[in-house]
Amino acid sequence: MGKIPIIAVLVLGAGWIAACGGPGTSEISTAMTEFAFTPSSSSVSAGSEVTLTLTNDGTVDHNWVLMDAGYTVTTPFDDADRAKVFAETSLAAGDSATFTFTAPSEAGTYQVVCSIPGHLEAGMEASLTVP
């Protein structure tokens, strides 16, 4: 008798989740070199769980830094820019790894940079679009 309400709640909960659909998942891949991200633009679904496969094909460490909505880094990358980071990861020369993060929920074009001194200045920049 006591189990029935619990089952009802579980069924209702599952139905609600299914009805809403979910933001789903996105998969993107990016290669880093001196001094570029390839491809230079990628797209992910709003609010999705993103799996980013990163490869550092360069000879020095690089990082992948996604900036907040509407924000463009001013060089050199400093504390003011660091305060506007949405997600980031770094990768040693020659390494490859996957990195997961939740995509921005707001549509827009987001700046991706390498924050290592001199790298953005040398052109190490890309964009991530949330359509």
Ligand SMILES: [Cu+2]
């Ligand atoms: Cu770099």
